[in-house]
Amino acid sequence: MSSQPLYIILCSAEHEKVQMAAILASVGAVSDRPVEVFVSMNALFVFDKRTPDVDRYAGGRFSALLKEKKAPDALQLFEQGKMLGDLKMYVCSMALDVSGWDMDRLVDGLFDDTLGLTKFLSDAENGQLITL
Amino acid sequence: MAERTKIDARGAFCPGPLMELIAALKLIEVGDEVEVWSSDKGSAKDIPEWVAKVGHEMVGVENLEGYDSIVVRKTK
Numbered sequence: 001m002s003s004q005p006l007y008i009i010l011c012s013a014e015h016e017k018v019q020m021a022a023i024l025a026s027v028g029a030v031s032d033r034p035v036e037v038f039v040s041m042n043a044l045f046v047f048d049k050r051t052p053d054v055d056r057y058a059g060g061r062f063s064a065l066l067k068e069k070k071a072p073d074a075l076q077l078f079e080q081g082k083m084l085g086d087l088k089m090y091v092c093s094m095a096l097d098v099s100g101w102d103m104d105r106l107v108d109g110l111f112d113d114t115l116g117l118t119k120f121l122s123d124a125e126n127g128q129l130i131t132l
Numbered sequence: 133m134a135e136r137t138k139i140d141a142r143g144a145f146c147p148g149p150l151m152e153l154i155a156a157l158k159l160i161e162v163g164d165e166v167e168v169w170s171s172d173k174g175s176a177k178d179i180p181e182w183v184a185k186v187g188h189e190m191v192g193v194e195n196l197e198g199y200d201s202i203v204v205r206k207t208k
Contacts, residue, residue: 003185023146023147026147026151027147027150027182030150030151030154030182030186031182031185031186032185032186069145070145071145072144072145072147072148072151077147077151080151080155084151084154084155084158
């Protein structure tokens with residue numbers, strides 16, 4: 001039987017928060033728990049396909065450690081969560097409108113669709129919501 | 133007799149060993165086993181917790197020199 005769904009709002013481009021969101025999403029999804037991630041605000045830029053991987057993550061002291069120790073890449077963790085579990089990812093329609101981007105600007109294979117916050121929040125009433 | 137797939141995930145950080153285990157479980161037959169070597173300190177607790185949650189079977193956890201050997205049997 002599936003557990004309570006997990007909903008994650010990712011607003012920050014800070015490496016440590018993106019990494020935590022990716023760990024939560026991937027581990028939750030492979031643990032028989034439906035997971036949905038909603039990406040908005042500065043987090044949008046993390047998923048820009050034009051950004052070289054070496055410039056993708058910026059953060060503080062722990063970010064430096066994650067890079068130095070070669071911790072699992074956050075985008076790869078999201079991919080694994082989708083491949084091995086029930087993980088859906090949505091990009092905020094407002095964030096796309098404001099940035100002037102469309103879905104094609106985002107890294108391939110991660111996002112299922114665009115979504116408004118109202119719909120995401122409505123869905124999240126049935127689960128646990130985490131904001132990073 | 134059950135076949136055992138070995139994964140050397142030493143040096144990988146959380147949740148790398150768990151993800152490698154799950155990927156391996158997808159590829160083997162029910163009744164077969166995966167043995168993961170992990171130097172990630174959380175794996176010896178995290179992997180049994182995951183196994184119990186999703187309904188596979190723990191065969192054992194052995195603490196070796198600087199890493200843990202964790203064996204899981206696929207049940208479904």
